[in-house]
Amino acid sequence: MTSIQSSARMVGVAAIAVSTSLFLGACTGGSGAAERNESGTSTTWLEDLEPIELTVSHNPPEKTPSAQAALAFQRAVTERTDGKVTFENFFASSLLTAGADGIDGIGTGTADMGDIVPFYSPAELPVSTWASNLGAVRYDTLAESQVVGSAASFFDYMESEPIAEEFASHNLKVLATNATTPYELICTKPIDSLDDAKGTRVRAAGPIWTVGLEALGMIPTTVAFGEVYEALQRGVIDCTLIPAFGFIDYNYLDVAKHHIPANFPHTQAMAWAINLDVWNSFPVELQRIIQEEAVHMPYDVSVGHLEKTAEFGEASEKSGIVHHDPAELNKVLDKRYSDVLKDMVSTAPAQIDDPQSYIDTYVARVDDWRTRTKELGNLPEQGQTIQDYYLSLKDPDLDWYLNELRESVRSKIP
CATH class of the missing domain: 3.40.190.170 (Bacterial extracellular solute-binding protein, family 7)
Known part of the structure; x- marks a missing residue:
């Protein structure tokens, strides 16, 4: 099993050098001349470093x-x-x-x-x-x-x-x-078709998900992140849109029993x-x-x-x-998000030259x-x-x- 362990990080770390351009960034710090250990790292800068x-x-x-x-x-x-x-x-x-x-x-x-x-x-x-x-x-x-x-x-x-x-x-x-x-729907009601989706109130995290919800006839609804559980519980919204790992992190399975893994972006x-x-x-x-x-x-x-x-x-x-087949929804979403990528050329900020x-x-x-x-x-x-x-x-x-x-x-x- 792969796990997050700081000791495992040390394997091969000494072999990684980092550029002084965008990876390392502009450096105004530095320790000047110093002895170096076998990995090439200075041995005196750390002694001089204040906590x-x-x-x-x-x-x-x-x-x-x-x-x-x-x-x-x-x-x-x-x-x-x-x-x-x-x-x-x-x-x-x-x-x-x-x-x-x-x-x-x-x-x-x-x-x-x-x-x-x-x-x-x-x-x-x-x-x-x-x-x-x-x-x-x-x-x-x-x-x-x-x-x-x-x-x-x-x-x-x-x-x-x-x-x-x-x-x-x-x-x-x-x-x-x-x-x-990818973001997925967890809902308090079943959604198997575009007719089911129409008029469904969904908490969306940002614009890229809003366009997909609107294409399905759903109603993007503003709910503070910390209030989503209660909003589902009280019927203020019918669904929330979040990666599936969030269903666990925020206990949404207690109040929403219908999962629709439609093709929304990550x-x-x-x-x-x-x-x-x-x-x-x-x-x-x-x-x-x-x-x-x-x-x-x-x-x-x-x-x-x-x-x-x-x-x-x-x-x-x-x-x-209950896991619901999103095939009918995906036909609409795939077309809409293909258009999102095409539209990026005309919506780019001035800082993007090409x-x-x-x-x-x-x-x-x-x-x-x-x-x-x-x-x-x-x-x-x-x-x-x-x-x-x-x-x-x-x-x-x-x-x-x-x-x-x-x-x-x-x-x-x-």
């Missing part, structure tokens, strides 16, 4: 895969700095949200680092919000959406100058990103960002350690999301969940990682019942994926 405690804001609760991946990252950084760098965590948006106040709060120092959801803040992050429409790219399976999508997202953010400049304008640097599995990028002034204050050796460990984020989150999705498969049997080239590069990156996944991975195929497919995601073997992420970072060095 650092970083304040971290998390949008999700502590038990979620993304929060657990962040904690694994922190343990590894603390271990590799001999306890010199530690972290104080605030979960479930108790300090900042992942929207505009998170952008401002991390940028101005209320927190030193935290997660940002770009499409929550289209005014502040127009380029990243536009790029989130790339979540409409179709994947062959749920697992491929998570694994391939996370790699495509990670390298998009690490290599895109417009995105780096956009975050830097808010005094932020992105350290890592991950995608999610979140293209959940960004993990640090205050740029804080980053630039670090010696380059610490920056390197942080970036090396950040490579693990898309891996750790992917493992966690797939394991939690398998938990949904197990829990659905016990909770009496929108079609940007999109083509992203799709090529998806194809590259899809090929790697088919050649190296052993992801379950979706040619089985809905229930059996979700159960097949238990204990995903993604060690090859971590190795590919490391190798791909290495290949970006000039």
